[in-house]
Amino acid sequence: MRYIVAVAEEGSFTRAAKRCHVVQSALSHQVKALEHELGVTLFARTSRKVEITAPGEAFLASARRSLDAAERAVSDAAAATGQVRGTLTIGVIPTVSAIDIPAILGEFHRTHPDVRIRLRGGGSDEFITAITDGSMDAAVLGLSETTPPKGVNTTVLARERFVAVVSADHALAARPRLRLEDLAEETFVDFPDGTPGRIPSDLAFQAASVRREVAFEAMSTDLILGLVRHTPVIALLSPAVIPDSEDLCTIPVTGGPTRVQYLAWSSFNPTPAAQAFISGLTESRSIG
Template identity: 55%
Template sequence: MRYVIAVAETNSFTRAAERCLVVQSALSHQIARLERELGARLFDRTSRRVRLTPAGEAFLPAARQCLDAAERAAADVAAAVGEIRGRLTVGVIPTVAAVDIPAALHDFHRRYPRVRIGLRVGASEELVEHVKQGAIEVAFLGLPATARPQGVRAYELARDRHVAVVAPAHPLAKEPDVDLRRLSSEVFVDFPAGTAGRMQSDQAFSAAGLVRDVAFEVTAADLMARLIQQGLGVAMLPSTYTPQLTGVATIPVTDAPARVEHLVWSRFGLTPAATAFLTVLGIPSELLTGRNRQDP
């Protein structure tokens, strides 16, 4: 099952074998043996590509669940004898500011060196789905003040307001503040439409009866800043995040939208590693044990 997952994720028997630290012939032999046992081919193979068959598509989710269950069982046994190990995959939005993620992961790794740590960066709505599916254990989100994470356990970390981000030479850079009406005449750099990071600004302009021009849609805040530096547009970003940016100016927005940062995890139980990580972050123990539950 590990070999099948590796081939599915790399679309290559060669790269899958490298990932699994086995020779390609051994990996191919084991997958062929599994296909004979199942009575169906899992992959279509050509000289140029490898792709899952419908049978392979059906097999993959269950295979992942089986491997996750095996890893969870081993981690639970280790925790029962006082050892935290296993996997911890953390999801973060690009503009997380409430927690210093590298420092938190360093602290956790120092305390629990046998836990394999992973990190995924994505949009809030994607990360929530990954938590629900068990692909990641915990995630840091940023949502409009009017929204709450759905289908997961959540803990509010911080509240913030957006500021305008412009090039240092932009006429607004010298202003003490600005409002949405003035900003609506500018060309914007923003996150992709439909994402939580974009939704906060879209809702604010819509509520004010204003329309703006979002010409640049990007997923990385550092690229956003580089576009702004070149005078190609302006943006609105959380005030606690913007100090990480260089070469730009920020202006308070009098009617700016608010953002809430949340930490979320599964409603259906925590791995020992995830429990340990949340404890390191100072999450109240009653939330981890299920008491005082406030699930959406």
């Protein structure tokens, strides 16, 4: 089953064999033997291309679950003797600022060196789904205060108010403070419509009955700031993700958007690694 998963994820028998630390001929033989035993073709092959078939996709889902269950059995057995092993999968939003992820994971790795750590980037909504379906252990989320996460356990890491970001030569750059009403005729760059990174701003403007125009959409904070530097647009972002720069100005906004950063996890049968990570992080924050 490990060979099937490796070929599916690598899209290559050669890379899969290297990943599994076996010679390619042995891996190919085992896959063919399994196909013969099952009576189905798991992979469509040419000299240049490998694609998983529909029966292969069906087998792959069960294979992954079986491998996860086997790994969980090993980690549970180790946990009974005081060892923490297994895999820890963590989702991190692009604009996390409430905690120092590298420092926290570095300390966790020193304490639990036998745990493999997988970091996943993405958005809060997909992380919540992944936690509830069991494919992710924990995640840092960023959501509007009026739309807290549902279906997962959470603890609040930070609450923050967004600031306006403009280029140094923008007409508003010298203003000490702004109201949402002051921004009614301005042009904005923001995250894509409907994403958690944008919702706090949309809700704030709706509550103030102020219409705004978002001319640019981007998923990367770096790209958003680049557009601010080179076009006469405004961004609303967490102060923590804005670098000190002579060509950028930040301005407080009265009644501006607010965001809550959460640590989220599932309470349903967490792995020993997940339990150790959540306990360690929540305890360290309560002590601090």
